Amino acid sequence: MTARRYDTTRRQAAAQERRTRVAEVAAALFAERGWVGTTVAAVAAEAGVSTELVTKAFDGKPGLFMAAFRQASFGGSTDLPGVFAELRLEDEPDLDVRLDRLVDFACASLVPMAPLVPVMTAGAEHDADLRRLVRAAELGHAETAREVVRLLAPGPVGDDVVDEVYVLTLAETYLAFVQQRGWSTERYAAWLRRSLRAVLDSG
Missing domain, CATH: 1.10.357 (Tetracycline Repressor; domain 2)
Structure with missing residues (x-):
C-alpha cells in the first residue's frame, strides 16, 4: 500500500513536470511564431511529448495558450x-x-x-x-x-x-x-x- 501511494505521488509529480515543460515551450513558441504559426504538434515535438498528450492535457490550442500565458506571468497558477x-x-x-x-x-x-x-x-x-x-x-x-x-x-x-x-x-x-x-x-x-x-x- 505504501509503495503504491508513493508511485501515485511520483506519477503525479512527473505529470505536473511535463505540463510545466509543455507550457514553457508553448510560451516561447507562441512569442516567437504567433498564434497562427504555433501548432499543438510543434509544441509537442519541441517538448518531447506526443501531440495527443498535449491535446488531452490542455484541451486544445486555446487551453494550451492560456497555460503558456499563466506560466509566463504567474508561474503556471490558474x-x-x-x-x-x-x-x-x-x-x-x-x-x-x-x-x-x-x-x-x-x-x-x-x-x-x-x-x-x-x-x-x-x-x-x-x-x-x-x-x-x-x-x-x-x-x-x-x-x-x-x-x-x-x-x-x-x-x-x-x-x-x-x-x-x-x-x-x-x-x-x-x-x-x-x-x-x-x-x-x-x-x-x-x-x-x-x-x-x-x-x-x-x-
Whole structure:
C-alpha cells in the first residue's frame, strides 16, 4: 500500500513536470511564431511529448495558450486572486510598502507576459474558445483591480477608481510605454507607482 501511494505521488509529480515543460515551450513558441504559426504538434515535438498528450492535457490550442500565458506571468497558477493574496498586503500596515509590493508584482508579471499579449489578441480573433478564456481573464483582472483599491485606497473612493486601476495595470498599457515609447521597465514602474498613488488618493 505504501509503495503504491508513493508511485501515485511520483506519477503525479512527473505529470505536473511535463505540463510545466509543455507550457514553457508553448510560451516561447507562441512569442516567437504567433498564434497562427504555433501548432499543438510543434509544441509537442519541441517538448518531447506526443501531440495527443498535449491535446488531452490542455484541451486544445486555446487551453494550451492560456497555460503558456499563466506560466509566463504567474508561474503556471490558474488562481490569480490566490497569487495576489500571497503578497500579504493586508498584513502590512504601511500603505507605501503595500504599493511597492504591488508595483513589483505587476512588473514581475508583465515583463514575461508582454510578448504573448499581441498573440492573445490575434488568436481571440480566430478562435471562439480563446475569446471566452480571454474574457474570463479580463474578469479576473477586474477582480484584482477591486482588491487593489480595497487594500491600498486610504479612504472611500468613487466608482471610477477601480476602472482606472484596471487600465493602469493592463499589459497593453505596459506595452504602450515599453515597446511603443521605448521606456525601460524601471521608468514604467516609477510611473505606475505615481499613477496608482494619485488615483487611489484622489478617491
